[in-house]
Amino acid sequence: MKRRRLRGVRVHPLALVESGTIGRGTRVWAFAHVMPGARIGSRCNIGEHCFIESGAVVGDDVTVKNGVALWDGVTVADGAFLGPYAVFTNDARPRSDPRYKTPREKFLPTRVGRGATVGANATVVCGMRIGEWAFVGAGAVVTRDVPPHAIVVGNPARRIGFVCRCTRPIRTRRACACGALYRIQGGKVETVRPPGDRARR
Amino acid sequence: MKRRRLRGVRVHPLALVESGTIGRGTRVWAFAHVMPGARIGSRCNIGEHCFIESGAVVGDDVTVKNGVALWDGVTVADGAFLGPYAVFTNDARPRSDPRYKTPREKFLPTRVGRGATVGANATVVCGMRIGEWAFVGAGAVVTRDVPPHAIVVGNPARRIGFVCRCTRPIRTRRACACGALYRIQGGKVETVRPPGDRARR
Amino acid sequence: MKRRRLRGVRVHPLALVESGTIGRGTRVWAFAHVMPGARIGSRCNIGEHCFIESGAVVGDDVTVKNGVALWDGVTVADGAFLGPYAVFTNDARPRSDPRYKTPREKFLPTRVGRGATVGANATVVCGMRIGEWAFVGAGAVVTRDVPPHAIVVGNPARRIGFVCRCTRPIRTRRACACGALYRIQGGKVETVRPPGDRARR
Numbered sequence: 386m387k388r389r390r391l392r393g394v395r396v397h398p399l400a401l402v403e404s405g406t407i408g409r410g411t412r413v414w415a416f417a418h419v420m421p422g423a424r425i426g427s428r429c430n431i432g433e434h435c436f437i438e439s440g441a442v443v444g445d446d447v448t449v450k451n452g453v454a455l456w457d458g459v460t461v462a463d464g465a466f467l468g469p470y471a472v473f474t475n476d477a478r479p480r481s482d483p484r485y486k487t488p489r490e491k492f493l494p495t496r497v498g499r500g501a502t503v504g505a506n507a508t509v510v511c512g513m514r515i516g517e518w519a520f521v522g523a524g525a526v527v528t529r530d531v532p533p534h535a536i537v538v539g540n541p542a543r544r545i546g547f548v549c550r551c552t553r554p555i556r557t558r559r560a561c562a563c564g565a566l567y568r569i570q571g572g573k574v575e576t577v578r579p580p581g582d583r584a585r586r
Numbered sequence: 587m588k589r590r591r592l593r594g595v596r597v598h599p600l601a602l603v604e605s606g607t608i609g610r611g612t613r614v615w616a617f618a619h620v621m622p623g624a625r626i627g628s629r630c631n632i633g634e635h636c637f638i639e640s641g642a643v644v645g646d647d648v649t650v651k652n653g654v655a656l657w658d659g660v661t662v663a664d665g666a667f668l669g670p671y672a673v674f675t676n677d678a679r680p681r682s683d684p685r686y687k688t689p690r691e692k693f694l695p696t697r698v699g700r701g702a703t704v705g706a707n708a709t710v711v712c713g714m715r716i717g718e719w720a721f722v723g724a725g726a727v728v729t730r731d732v733p734p735h736a737i738v739v740g741n742p743a744r745r746i747g748f749v750c751r752c753t754r755p756i757r758t759r760r761a762c763a764c765g766a767l768y769r770i771q772g773g774k775v776e777t778v779r780p781p782g783d784r785a786r787r
Numbered sequence: 788m789k790r791r792r793l794r795g796v797r798v799h800p801l802a803l804v805e806s807g808t809i810g811r812g813t814r815v816w817a818f819a820h821v822m823p824g825a826r827i828g829s830r831c832n833i834g835e836h837c838f839i840e841s842g843a844v845v846g847d848d849v850t851v852k853n854g855v856a857l858w859d860g861v862t863v864a865d866g867a868f869l870g871p872y873a874v875f876t877n878d879a880r881p882r883s884d885p886r887y888k889t890p891r892e893k894f895l896p897t898r899v900g901r902g903a904t905v906g907a908n909a910t911v912v913c914g915m916r917i918g919e920w921a922f923v924g925a926g927a928v929v930t931r932d933v934p935p936h937a938i939v940v941g942n943p944a945r946r947i948g949f950v951c952r953c954t955r956p957i958r959t960r961r962a963c964a965c966g967a968l969y970r971i972q973g974g975k976v977e978t979v980r981p982p983g984d985r986a987r988r
Contacts, residue, residue, distance in 0.1 A: 386800055386817075398587050399602060399619075401801060401817060415587075415602060415619050416635070418801075418817050418835060430682075433619060433637050434653075434818070436835050436853055448682035451637055451655045452836075454853045454871050464683035469655050470673045472872045472908035474925060478954035481832075481850035482866035482902050484982070485953050500683050506673035506709040506727075508908040508926035523675060524709035524727030524741055526908075526926030526942075540727075540741045540926055540942045551686050552679035580685070599788050600803060600820075616788075616803060616820050617836070631883075634820060634838050635854075649883035652838055652856045665884035670856050671874045701884050707874035707910040707928075724876060725910035725928030725942055741928075741942045752887050753880035781886070 387421070397433075404437070408445060423455075426463065450505070458494045458511065465497045468505035468523065475511045498533065500550060507542075520548050534567070534574040547574050588622070598634075605638070609646060624656075627664065651706070659695040659712065666698045669706035669724065676712045699734065701751060708743075721749050735768070735775040748775050789823070799835075806839070810847060825857075828865065852907070860896040860913065867899045870907035870925065877913045900935065902952060909944075922950050936969070936976040949976050 389402050393409030396402050400417045408427030413419060415433045422439035425431065429443060432451035437443065440457030447461050450469040458475040461467065475492040493512035497503060501515045504523035515521060516533030525542040534547045534555065547555040551563040555574065560566045564581035567574050590603050594610030597603045601618045609628030614620060616634045623640035626632065630644060633652035638644065641658030648662050651670040659676040662668065676693040694713035698704060702716045705724035716722060717734030726743040735748045735756060748756040752764040756775065761767045765782035768775050791804050795811030798804045802819045810829030815821060817835045824841035827833065831845060834853035839845065842859025849863050852871040860877040863869065877894040895914035899905060903917045906925035917923060918935030927944040936949045936957060949957040953965040957976065962968045966983035969976050 416617050416818050416836075433655075434617070434635055434836055434854075446682055446684060448680070452635075452653060452854065452872070454835075464681075466680045466682035468675065468680060470653070470671060470872060470908075472925075474870065474907045478922075479850070479868045479870060479904055479906075480866070480902065480952070480954060481848055481868035481904075482952070483848060485902070500681065500686070502680055502682075504680075505675045505711075506671075506707070506908070510907075510925050520679075523673075523711050523729075526741075528925075538742075540928075541940075550681070550683070552681060617818050634856075635818070635836055647883055647885060649881070653836075653854060665882070667881045667883035669876065669881060671854070671872060701882065701887070703881055703883075705881075706876045706912075707872075707908070721880075724874075724912050724930075727942075739943075751882070751884070753882060 414451075432469070444499075458492050459497075460494065461497045462499040462501070462517070464500040466502045467497070468503055468507065470505060471503045471507045471509070471521075473509050473511070477511055501531075502552075518548070518550050520552065532573065550580050605640075615652075633670070645700075659693050660698075661695065662698045663700040663702070663718075665701040667703045668698070669704055669708065671707045672704045672722075673707075673709045674712070675710070678712055702732075703753075719749070719751050721753065733774065751781050816853075834871070846901075860894050861899075862896065863899045864901040864903070864919075866902040868904045869899070870905055870909065872908045873905045873923075874908075874910045875913070876911070879913055903933075904954075920950070920952050922954065934975065952982055 394407045395412040397415040399415040400413045402419045403421040404419045404423045407425045410428040413431045417435040419437045420439045423437040423441050425443040426445035429447045431449050434452045436454040438456045441455040442460045444463035446464045448466045452470040453467050456475040459473050476487045497515045498517035500518045503521045506524050507521045508526045515531045518534045519531045520536040522538035526540040528541045535544045536548045537544050549561040555567045566578040595608045596613040598616040600616040601614045603620045604622040605620045605624045608626040611629040614632045618636040620638045621640040624638040624642050626644040627646035630648045632650050635653045637655040639657045642656040643661045645664035647665045649667045653671040654668050657676040660674050677688045698716045699718035701719045704722045707725050708722045709727045716732045719735045720732045721737040723739035727741040729742045736745045737749045750762045756768045767779040796809045797814045799817040801817040802815045804821045805823040806821045806825045809827045812830040815833040819837040821839045822841045825839040825843050827845040828847035831849045833851050836854045838856040840858045843857040844862045846865035848866045850868045854872040855869050858877040861875050878889045897913050899917045900919035902920045905923045908926050909923045910928045917933045920936045921933045922938040924940035928942040930943045937946045938950045951963040957969050968979040
């Protein structure tokens with residue numbers, strides 16, 4: 386256990402930060418643990434009781450709410466939101482008996498795309514990709530890739546529509562109230578025009 | 587970080603209590619954090635790894651089992667039970683990208699009614715009201731209001747019946763084994779006679 | 788709070804171990820708490836933010852990933868794997884109001900069988916038995932006993948098949964790729980021949 390002091394990083398006195406790779410403006414709250422070798426960007430918020438394992442990668446402007454554990458193999462892109470107690474994994478078929486343990490090289494990566502949201506208490510099985518600006522509803526259990534802008538809910542998670550960066554539903558042939566315009570073709574969302582400067586709800 | 591010492595409140599040496607508003611007889615266990623401005627009543631039990639945010643309000647005789655985070659905007663009435671790792675929220679459409687963040691004034695409140703139970707690992711999306719003596723089953727994902735005495739399960743949570751304060755199913759025109767009598771009219775439970783003094787199971 | 792020092796047990800300096808009954812080779816990570824009277828076997832891994840209550844029993848070679856709370860009444864057999872934030876309970880009908888609290892003698896036990904897996908963020912209601920080598924999928928909500936070797940998923944958890952110790956699906960009349968051979972009769976799995984020495988995936 387070797388505590389690190391990093392310039393411009395606010396670490397709660399009851400947190401444990403052992404990584405030397407955390408960007409400026411990032412805050413780490415009480416009872417959280419960032420292991421050596423974990424990488425976290427700038428202006429992030431790492432909530433209480435979080436655990437960021439060696440090998441996990443977190444971009445800039447990411448919110449990691451309380452109680453989230455990010456394992457080696459999990460990559461979270463810029464601007465993503467991980468709700469409280471969202472749960473990730475890196476072993477698809479875990480056993481603990483030494484004879485049947487998954488060798489580490491067969492662990493599967495998980496990627497949360499830019500700007501995406503993973504709702505409170507959602508479960509993301511490993512090997513999945515959560516697309517850019519996707520929205521995983523609270524309590525959803527993600528067992529398949531989530532396309533960009535898709536909103537998924539339930540157990541197992543199923544797509545119920547597409548949402549704008551501002552989280553409003555995307556409608557075909559109509560601009561979003563925030564100004565953005567999308568085209569949906571073949572089940573895929575294409576951004577025709579991003580939201581304007583006044584996208585805040 | 588400013589630790590508070592409160593008369594009649596038992597705080598584990600590894601907990602962090604910064605609030606000055608906690609009632610007598612309340613216990614706070616290890617690795618839990620009660621922020622300044624959080625309000626907690628008397629004779630409560632705040633389990634390990636809990637987080638009670640500034641602005642959260644907890645009544646008397648409330649049990650908050652391990653790993654529960656209560657946010658600003660969450661109100662828990664007297665006698666409610668929050669099971670281990672039950673998850674609450676206060677932002678219905680969270681994004682982390684600074685351009686699309688929900689402004690704080692649009693956060694939604696959640697209310698857990700008197701005597702209600704929120705089961706283990708249940709998820710309660712914000713803006714919901716859990717009625718008095720309602721019972722949210724373990725692992726349920728609450729996306730709609732739960733009426734008083736209703737028992738809900740599943741993802742999304744659906745009502746499967748009504749339960750007495752003593753948790754036995756309510757039957758129409760028959761007194762509960764605990765002595766209580768209810769009337770169900772228009773999908774609502776009306777208490778004709780509360781349980782007697784010997785309601786313990 | 789009385790810290791115990793145990794031979795051959797590696798305890799993180801930020802963990803709290805009060806039990807004197809932990810086997811050699813077991814590791815306990817940061818912000819975890821093992822209460823006095825909890826029993827843990829040898830070569831276990833007790834993840835960060837775990838809570839092992841007095842009365843809980845954990846066998847040898849068990850992996851308890853982060854954020855798992857094991858209560859009095861929960862027994863975990865040798866070689867079982869408990870995924871991150873898997874949630875257990877011991878009170879089937881919890882209320883917090885002193886008039887309606889479940890007396891402790893009516894708490895229900897839970898047993899996780901030898902070699903079984905409980906997936907990430909799964910919920911196991913009390914009174915259940917998870918059979919040997921069973922596999923509870925991530926996010927599943929277990930409300931019924933899980934037979935040996937069964938794989939269950941969903942909310943509520945339903946059986947979707949049977950798996951080998953090595954987690955591959957069991958097929959009737961065909962040996963598993965790992966060498967094991969099973970017979971399924973009357974919905975029950977019988978081991979004809981266990982996996983060979985080269986069962987690792």
